Amino acid sequence: ILASDADASMVPDWIKNTAKWYGDGDISEDDFLNAIKYLIQQKIIVISDDGTSTKPNIVIPNGNSEKGSHGFYEPMHLDITKETVVIWENQDDYGHTIQSQDNAGRVIPIFNSNILLTGQTFQYKFDESGNYQYFCTLHPWRVGTISVI
Numbered sequence: 001i002l003a004s005d006a007d008a009s010m011v012p013d014w015i016k017n018t019a020k021w022y023g024d025g026d027i028s029e030d031d032f033l034n035a036i037k038y039l040i041q042q043k044i045i046v047i048s049d050d051g052t053s054t055k056p057n058i059v060i061p062n063g064n065s066e067k068g069s070h071g072f073y074e075p076m077h078l079d080i081t082k083e084t085v086v087i088w089e090n091q092d093d094y095g096h097t098i099q100s101q102d103n104a105g106r107v108i109p110i111f112n113s114n115i116l117l118t119g120q121t122f123q124y125k126f127d128e129s130g131n132y133q134y135f136c137t138l139h140p141w142r143v144g145t146i147s148v149i
Contacts, residue, residue: 015039056089056121058144065094065139073144080126080148087123090116096136098122107137 015035022032059074073088080086088098095117100110110132113122126132126148136142 056087058086058088060088060090060092060096060116060136060142062092065092065096072142076143077145077147080146082127082129082148083125084148085123085125086146087121088113088116089121090118093118095138096142097138098124098134099137101133101135103133105135 018027018032018035021027022029057078057080061072061074078086090096095115097115098111098113099107100112102108111122111124111134115138116122126146129148132146132148134144134146
Protein backbone atom coordinates (compact mmCIF):
# COMPACT_ATOMS: atom_id res chain seq x y z
CA ILE A 1 0.00 0.00 0.00
CA LEU A 2 1.30 3.45 -0.82
CA ALA A 3 1.24 6.35 1.61
CA SER A 4 -0.70 8.34 -0.99
CA ASP A 5 -3.53 5.81 -0.63
CA ALA A 6 -3.76 6.22 3.14
CA ASP A 7 -6.54 8.24 4.72
CA ALA A 8 -6.54 8.31 8.53
CA SER A 9 -10.31 8.79 8.66
CA MET A 10 -10.73 5.38 7.00
CA VAL A 11 -8.66 3.54 9.62
CA PRO A 12 -10.88 1.86 12.25
CA ASP A 13 -10.13 2.61 15.92
CA TRP A 14 -9.19 -1.01 16.66
CA ILE A 15 -6.37 -0.77 14.12
CA LYS A 16 -5.13 2.53 15.56
CA ASN A 17 -5.27 1.06 19.07
CA THR A 18 -3.40 -2.09 18.01
CA ALA A 19 -0.65 0.03 16.45
CA LYS A 20 -0.47 2.20 19.59
CA TRP A 21 -0.33 -0.85 21.89
CA TYR A 22 2.46 -2.32 19.76
CA GLY A 23 4.34 0.99 19.80
CA ASP A 24 3.95 1.18 23.59
CA GLY A 25 5.14 -2.42 23.99
CA ASP A 26 1.76 -3.59 25.36
CA ILE A 27 1.31 -6.33 22.72
CA SER A 28 3.82 -8.63 21.07
CA GLU A 29 5.16 -8.32 17.56
CA ASP A 30 3.33 -11.57 16.70
CA ASP A 31 -0.02 -10.07 17.80
CA PHE A 32 0.64 -6.94 15.77
CA LEU A 33 1.66 -8.91 12.66
CA ASN A 34 -1.42 -11.12 13.01
CA ALA A 35 -3.56 -7.96 12.93
CA ILE A 36 -1.80 -6.83 9.72
CA LYS A 37 -2.21 -10.34 8.25
CA TYR A 38 -5.96 -10.16 8.99
CA LEU A 39 -6.20 -6.81 7.16
CA ILE A 40 -4.49 -8.30 4.11
CA GLN A 41 -6.68 -11.43 4.16
CA GLN A 42 -9.83 -9.29 4.34
CA LYS A 43 -8.49 -7.15 1.45
CA ILE A 44 -8.56 -4.04 3.63
CA ILE A 45 -4.89 -3.64 2.71
CA VAL A 46 -4.14 -4.59 -0.92
CA ILE A 47 -0.57 -5.15 -2.04
CA SER A 48 0.14 -5.98 -5.68
CA ASP A 49 2.98 -8.23 -6.84
CA ASP A 50 5.17 -5.34 -7.98
CA GLY A 51 4.72 -3.36 -4.75
CA THR A 52 2.56 -0.66 -6.30
CA SER A 53 -0.98 0.21 -5.40
CA THR A 54 -3.87 -1.30 -7.33
CA LYS A 55 -6.36 1.19 -5.91
CA PRO A 56 -7.66 3.70 -8.45
CA ASN A 57 -6.53 7.29 -7.93
CA ILE A 58 -9.45 8.63 -9.97
CA VAL A 59 -12.95 7.17 -10.22
CA ILE A 60 -15.60 7.76 -12.87
CA PRO A 61 -18.69 7.43 -10.66
CA ASN A 62 -22.05 6.00 -11.67
CA GLY A 63 -24.31 8.61 -13.32
CA ASN A 64 -21.39 10.34 -15.01
CA SER A 65 -22.80 9.97 -18.53
CA GLU A 66 -25.73 12.34 -17.96
CA LYS A 67 -24.99 15.98 -18.72
CA GLY A 68 -27.14 17.32 -15.89
CA SER A 69 -25.73 14.99 -13.24
CA HIS A 70 -23.16 16.07 -10.70
CA GLY A 71 -20.88 13.13 -11.50
CA PHE A 72 -17.37 14.18 -12.43
CA TYR A 73 -14.06 12.44 -12.22
CA GLU A 74 -13.39 11.98 -8.51
CA PRO A 75 -11.28 13.80 -7.63
CA MET A 76 -11.65 16.40 -10.33
CA HIS A 77 -8.07 17.57 -9.64
CA LEU A 78 -5.17 15.39 -8.48
CA ASP A 79 -1.74 16.51 -7.21
CA ILE A 80 1.03 13.93 -7.62
CA THR A 81 4.80 13.63 -7.83
CA LYS A 82 6.82 12.52 -10.87
CA GLU A 83 6.97 8.76 -11.53
CA THR A 84 3.44 8.26 -10.11
CA VAL A 85 1.19 5.80 -11.91
CA VAL A 86 -2.37 7.15 -11.98
CA ILE A 87 -5.18 4.62 -12.27
CA TRP A 88 -8.64 5.63 -13.50
CA GLU A 89 -11.56 3.26 -12.90
CA ASN A 90 -14.94 3.44 -14.62
CA GLN A 91 -17.70 2.73 -12.08
CA ASP A 92 -20.43 4.13 -14.33
CA ASP A 93 -22.95 2.00 -16.22
CA TYR A 94 -21.75 3.58 -19.49
CA GLY A 95 -18.42 3.66 -21.32
CA HIS A 96 -15.98 6.55 -20.90
CA THR A 97 -12.55 7.55 -22.18
CA ILE A 98 -9.56 9.34 -20.72
CA GLN A 99 -8.10 11.74 -23.32
CA SER A 100 -5.28 14.20 -22.69
CA GLN A 101 -5.93 17.63 -24.13
CA ASP A 102 -4.13 20.90 -24.69
CA ASN A 103 -5.25 24.32 -23.43
CA ALA A 104 -7.50 24.72 -26.50
CA GLY A 105 -9.32 21.45 -25.73
CA ARG A 106 -7.74 19.43 -28.55
CA VAL A 107 -6.79 15.79 -27.95
CA ILE A 108 -3.01 15.39 -27.70
CA PRO A 109 -1.00 12.13 -27.71
CA ILE A 110 0.15 12.00 -24.08
CA PHE A 111 -2.29 9.59 -22.44
CA ASN A 112 -5.37 8.32 -24.24
CA SER A 113 -7.52 5.34 -23.34
CA ASN A 114 -9.85 3.21 -25.37
CA ILE A 115 -13.48 3.16 -24.21
CA LEU A 116 -13.53 1.89 -20.62
CA LEU A 117 -16.56 -0.26 -19.85
CA THR A 118 -17.93 -0.66 -16.33
CA GLY A 119 -15.20 -1.91 -13.98
CA GLN A 120 -12.35 -1.37 -16.43
CA THR A 121 -9.27 0.69 -15.60
CA PHE A 122 -6.70 2.75 -17.47
CA GLN A 123 -3.33 3.76 -16.10
CA TYR A 124 -0.56 6.14 -17.05
CA LYS A 125 2.82 6.88 -15.46
CA PHE A 126 3.59 10.60 -15.24
CA ASP A 127 7.34 11.06 -15.81
CA GLU A 128 7.40 14.83 -16.34
CA SER A 129 6.35 17.77 -14.17
CA GLY A 130 3.51 19.92 -15.41
CA ASN A 131 -0.22 20.45 -15.49
CA TYR A 132 -2.27 17.95 -17.47
CA GLN A 133 -5.87 18.28 -18.61
CA TYR A 134 -8.09 15.42 -19.74
CA PHE A 135 -11.70 14.73 -20.68
CA CYS A 136 -14.06 12.02 -21.93
CA THR A 137 -14.56 12.14 -25.71
CA LEU A 138 -18.01 10.54 -25.33
CA HIS A 139 -19.09 13.06 -22.66
CA PRO A 140 -16.85 16.11 -23.27
CA TRP A 141 -18.34 18.09 -20.38
CA ARG A 142 -16.52 15.64 -18.05
CA VAL A 143 -13.07 17.08 -17.43
CA GLY A 144 -10.24 16.65 -14.95
CA THR A 145 -6.75 17.95 -14.23
CA ILE A 146 -3.55 16.51 -12.80
CA SER A 147 -0.62 18.55 -11.46
CA VAL A 148 2.73 16.77 -11.38
CA ILE A 149 5.49 18.25 -9.23
